[in-house]
Amino acid sequence: MTDALGVQEIRRYLENRDALTAKGAYLPETERDACGVGLVCALDGRPRREVVELAIRALKSVWHRGAVDADGKTGDGAGVMLSVPPDFFADQVRRTGHNLRAPVVAVGQIFLPRTDLGAQEAARTIVESEVLRFGFYIYGWRQVPVNTRVIGEKANATRPEIEQIMLAPPEGMDTESLERALFLCRKRIEKRVAAANLPSFYVCSLSARALVYKGMFLAEHIDAFYPDLTDDRFASAVAIFHQRYSTNTFPEWRLAQPFRMLAHNGEINTLKGNVNWMKSHEIRMAADAFGVHQDDVKPVIQPGNSDSASLDNTFEVLVRAGR
16 A cells, blocks of 8 residues: 555656646756755735745755754754734734734844843844834834754754844835835844844844744744744745755854845855955945945845855845845
8 A cells, every 4th residue: 555655656746747847847957956945925916824834835845955963853944934924913012012003013033142141132232222213113022932842952052042023114114115224224233233243143034024934943843943833824925935955054043044035046156256246346336225324234245144145135235225
């Protein structure tokens, strides 16, 4: 019986592969050993719970695209990018004792120092002071529920404190202006955190549109580690998922993907040249596009990034600059 099922699975796989090849959706000659990445979306643009569930199922199906540590539970990194679910966060805002000031909630998914409580509090203070400076109203912080039993020893040893800051946008901002303000705010935060030499700080996402859940767990454990993802109110019109395969950088929580704009499959071999090219152009580009905020934007590519993170930095600044 088991053999018969195995034969059926192989036949189904071959039929699907041949169908995709015939339609030009899959090219066998371009197959390489690299990350697993994909997208699920609703063609009508309406958020659905089904999109989230399919993305998680698909991510678990590309587990073989990432390496596993000897402890059997620490992975190269996996994650998913979703739309910010308004119903879910409206309830989280109410739990802080606030009423919604706007239909949109901007959410920052933030990695904080876990073992240094002084650095943790200093980082929160920097985040709060900058979002207030940009005119946002702070509903409060939320400690993201996590299940540490499903991750390995190395993943747990390097695990950051994972929290969300929930914000009301300033009045009168359209969607693009809001995302641009959040981008500039995040850049200011990153500069101040770097100057204060606070370790293990990273902003996974700070947006009213997109929210990133990621980490150094196995792909199969993403919704076990993050119970939020099992909540029926977590609906999305689009989901990007990624299983990382480390090629030119060691695994780190912050280097798990998706990043803030994209998820990348492969390796960029001209990395140094691209980084230098960006350095030579960022001064004029930042001045033209961001005016008084030009110094906040530079450097466009943050030191210590992987090739994919550097690409994400570049793509993000071009989008926010309207290019």
